[in-house]
Amino acid sequence: MRHLMSARFLSTAFFSLGALVLSLVLPQGAGAQNFQTAAPTAILMDADSHAVLFEKNADELTAPASMAKTMTAEVVFNEIKNGRLSFDSTFTVSENAWRKGGGGSGGSSMFAQVNSTIRLEDLLRGLIVQSGNDAAIAIAEGIAGTEESFSRLMNERARAIGLTKSTFRNATGYGHPEQKATARDLAKLAIYIIETYPDLYKIFGEREFTWNKIRQQNRNPLLGMDIGADGLKTGNIDEAGYGLIGSAVQNGQRLILVVNGLKSAKDRANESRKLLDWGFRAFESRELFAEGQVVGEAQVFGGSKRSLPLVSRKAIRVLVPRGESERVTARIIYTGPLKAPVQKGTEVARLQVNRGDMQALEMPLYASEDIQEGTLSQRALDGLLEFGTGWVRRAFSSVIERI
Structure with missing residues (x-):
């Protein structure tokens, strides 16, 4: 069963029991996605955080x-x-x-x-x-x-x-x-x-x-x-137009771009540079969680403890547009409750962070400690709780995925 669990999200977050999501307003640019490109399909990503800075028909097959x-x-x-x-x-x-x-x-x-x-x-x-x-x-x-x-x-x-x-x-x-x-x-x-x-x-x-x-x-x-470019590959056939996978590094930050469907090699070069220049200029990095910081908790079934703190192996940062404000939401998704035993360091969940309607990044979360199998009485009690509350969580699940 997929659960969406809330976590304490910096000091300005609030906990919504019905929605089970985290909400945060950061000083960032609501107009970020207003950037325009002539490319029919495009995406711009930060290589370190895997954050999406811009996308246009990015899931269209071409x-x-x-x-x-x-x-x-x-x-x-x-x-x-x-x-x-x-x-x-x-x-x-x-x-x-x-x-x-x-x-x-x-x-x-x-x-x-x-x-x-x-x-x-x-x-x-x-x-x-x-x-x-x-x-x-x-x-x-x-x-x-x-x-x-x-x-x-x-x-x-x-x-x-x-x-x-x-x-x-x-x-x-x-x-x-x-x-x-x-x-x-x-x-x-x-x-x-x-x-x-x-x-x-x-x-x-x-x-x-x-x-x-x-x-x-x-x-x-x-x-x-x-402009700090060091790869990757161009492409052009009649049915596809002109495309490019590109990468560039400036001031220690690497951006990845993909464009496709442009009408000429000149358009491909111009639109690619325009996207990269904008990405390096218009965004700044904000740390949401430090490396090893507890992001949230997952429920555990049949264990010596009923909850497990979740951490990331590296700092969780999101790139935000400079100078304006936009709603950022985050949620923890996992299949659970987790069944004990759980070993420290096991990937057990993922953190999804959205800027407005766009998914900005998705990061794995790991068990911060070992959870041993519980005693017979603990397992029996968890079984009764799961039987009694499972239908409630299943009902929530169908609503949560549409948030």
Whole structure:
């Protein structure tokens, strides 16, 4: 059963028994979401807190084009991290990879020669810096035998890291009726890569790569703008328009943006920069809970204690627009009551924080202490209480989710 529990939310919070949510008014900008972009789909996120600063049709499924190569890269990075591949692993460029992705294919290419053997390190640069379709297909075939089989790995990894709506059908980003992604999922993917593979991520920021005596510039227009950009990937096919997954760091803060559906490369560059400039300028960070501070409590069934304090492993901050005010609400969601025993450090709940109607961030919450199994009499009493009150909580549950 999903419960929404209230917690003490700084000194200005109030507790509403019926709604079971926390409410807080911070000095922040009610006009934040009034920012306008020409991009049909867009999202801007803070990488550290995962807070959403702006979104527009962020859950709409669209063709990712070559931005799908970011998912291809994640599969490879995961193989390297787990020791199944290394930079020195070699792959053969098949005739299929050469014909579908080579220089004569009409798409972006690393210009690899047919039947040549190439180190994975070079193929990764061909994939990421040059957006080579031949590199993508060679990698897919080398890892999984066929591009179709590799796409199944892409989807397995996508689900494993929390991409809930996107579906991948090839390693290149070529148009496919079932290959769709959301801006939110692509932003999550970017953050995951940056956090999980910091050394490998650096390839996304390389400005150029030369292969087969052909020097190509990185297609990411943000890299040349002197705004702290260091990745990630562009995309463009007729059905999708021009898109970009981007990342930039200023004054220790990293922002992630995704745009898609723009009419030209110039529009893509301009709208991406506009979003990043606005994000860095218009927001400030506010700490809601310090690292290790008790955020709230969860009910426990059959334990030595009936409640369990919940904490976060890092400070919980929300980015708020400067200079105005807006209602911020937060709620703790968990499946419960928790059944004893519960081990300290176990993730047992999640904290959702909303700015107005927009979910600003979602963070895991952990058990702050061990809860041992209770005595027989304690378990019997909890059983009676659960029997008598369970129907009340079930009735609340159907209302709470609509708040």
